[in-house]
Amino acid sequence: MSTPSAPLPSATPAPGRSLSAWWQATPLTAVFAVFFLVPLALIIMVSFWDFNEYELLPGFTFKNYIAIFDGCGNTAEMCTTLKTYLSTFKFCLVVWLITLVLGFAVSYFLAFHIRSSGMQTLLFVLCTIPFWTSNVIRMISWVPLLGRNGLVNQGLVSAGLVDQPIEWLLFSDFSVTLAFVHLYTMFMIVPIFNSMMRIDRSLLEAANDSGATGWQTLWNVVVPLCRTGIIIGSIFVITIVMGDFVTVGVMGGQQIASIGKIIQVQTSYLQFPLAAANAVILLAIVLMIIWALTRLVDIRKEL
Template structure:
């Protein structure tokens, strides 16, 4: 009785299929290179140029990077650059925390307390209504409400809750955070809601049968399974807030500084190399934050 050698079952990939895959990826690759990599390379290049009041001076110098941190090590207090970054981090953290709590609560209600898929869709569409108008209009809409003679102050005065109008409602840190939360909470709701809808409901029943309370089920089952949505929403919110300058300018009354606002001002004064250097530093910090968040979960594997 002769034994035949097993045939090699590993299929050889056809050259035509490999070439077709490259052709399919070529358009997206071209868009990525043209609109992402090349602009980033230009910003990095310009950040090492010199400039004066009239023109850009191509060359290679660290002058712009040194100017950003000029005086940061000579005084006992924080320099302007560090204070500005701390202010930006403060807004990013507060907005991230509030949008996370709000987005998780809304997503939990839609996913687990609304039984009808039709009602779920209706309520989800209602959450997207603010996106039907521009960000600037949504920000300006807060001015008649929060201003010194706005609806909120008039109501408080009418009820006798205060004797004078509340000044910190508008053009303050409060109004900036409020506008950010209003604008970007949806970026947290969508990925978390998507993660919750993919949870197997039998796991919740198993946790309940095992004697777990509602809070224990929430913390030990739902939150870990929503980790991917939380990370994706966090990346969206943090990266947008870190670079935003319009919201801070409008709702802060042009009195609150942020890195994005500094870059916008430098650009308006034609200080392009200095603005490019600030943009490179900001981008590096944002990329480090994204890297740290993606270490918590393998997004490509979970999606």
């Protein structure tokens, strides 16, 4: 005769443990609220204020948002705001594509072609060397190379490949894109490399035993298993490029517009409500992009 089984213990946490968990989370919650939620609430609040040449005028008005999209209803010519957003989206898309290809290639090489873990670590650290200096210094270092009298133009002229220096190498869309790729490719390498290192190597051997080619294994095995890293890296790169104004200003010679640059200029002219309204719109667009990317994969489940 079977004896009755003992009742399973309740999964409900003890009240003391639950209270202790809340106390442990309180410092981080307070820091998050003070340094993120409160400033964000202030920006949203100021975006509805009015202003003049001398002071801010607390109140509630949609004047700033209307001013941002002033003239955008004209179908004959695109307004300045839409042109600026299209320019920003262009840089964002091009930089994302280039950093994705470079980040995936470097990560694949480190994860699957370097067998020694020590060598993997060494090469990975070498990839981080550019981060040992400031972004501004890394950007300025391109000026002696790409300028009209820079090393690249001098080499091309000396080799007879061009008759005169190439003007578009510096202070152009090319130089801005090059600087973005130089600065932010590492943000794509790190999460993709982390995802690749977690792939079970027996899956690759099984694909090879099944007769799959290298490209088929890459596309049907490696890429799907790296989608979490790809999405995380894409979020990093897209959000940084969307709000960047230093790179656009330095490498664009103050001649190329972006949303971040407009906000910076408006702030320098003390047009804080207008800058806050632009920041709120930019934040909303970035959040929608992040939401769309996170729909492709459940990052919390995959990590």
